[in-house]
Amino acid sequence: MPGWLEVVIRASVGVIIVLFASKVLVRKPVSHLTYFEWISMAAVAIIVAIGSFQLTIPPAFIILSLVVWILVPYFIDVLSMKSQTFRNMVRGKGIPFIKDGKVLEDNLKKQRYSSDELLSQLRSKQVFKVADVEFAILEPSGDINVLLKKDYQPLTASDMQIPVAPIKEPETVVMDGKILDEPLSTLGFNRRWLEQKLEKMGVAIENVYLGQIDSFGEVTVDLFDDKIKVPQPVEKPLLLAQIKKCQADLEAFALQTDNGQAKKMYERNSKEMQQVLTKIKPYLK
Structure with missing residues (x-):
């Protein structure tokens, strides 16, 4: 077999393996990955990349290495879900950095965090005064989550005792100019009803890039032509x-x-x- 053809075959198989591994190992945002999950994915990618062009390495060795790097982290995740002790050992626990407006310097030193890094993380959370923080914790993913003191938290409708309507997720019923019948029927409507709504708005279905219906039955649309203004619902x-x-x-x-x-x-x-x-x-x- 020509060398170039073997490289193509190995690389193609490697892409499929990486795709499979990403589904097995990662089911969360990249920013929420632990360091071990990062290393596992990087190891799989490196093995696949090297195995694609290093033709002297037998394919069996590459597959064996990938099986280890994919299955072992997978089983570690399974054990972590079943045992909190094992989960804390593998992923670590949240470490408090601020409590009652006071910085816990010993915890900062243990995690090799400087004051500047802490202040920078707080500023990214729109917090500029340490004394305003009730609690701040370093998560295993490396993020710092902050809870402000009650006096500095934004007011909510509940705080003001103002009744508000419950909001449900809107259903997308038109996409790329085509009606999606399943979500439309889920809401209890049909094509004729939707066509009448769009007709009142002066919009043709084929001109709708995205159309949604909220929990109150109001239709909102986004058109292919952004220069056309669509009237807002008035019901x-x-x-x-x-x-x-x-x-x-x-x-x-x-x-x-x-x-x-x-x-x-x-x-x-x-x-x-x-x-x-x-x-x-x-x-x-």
């Missing part, structure tokens, strides 16, 4: 405006009438409408 704002007008009309009727019984009826209905408005307002924003 929810219109409904909110109608309910507000209805509540305001009931209040006006109560003020205008001289009939005591009618006034009480209007006032009662106005209060009930206000309660309805308060409950559904978060869903219509």
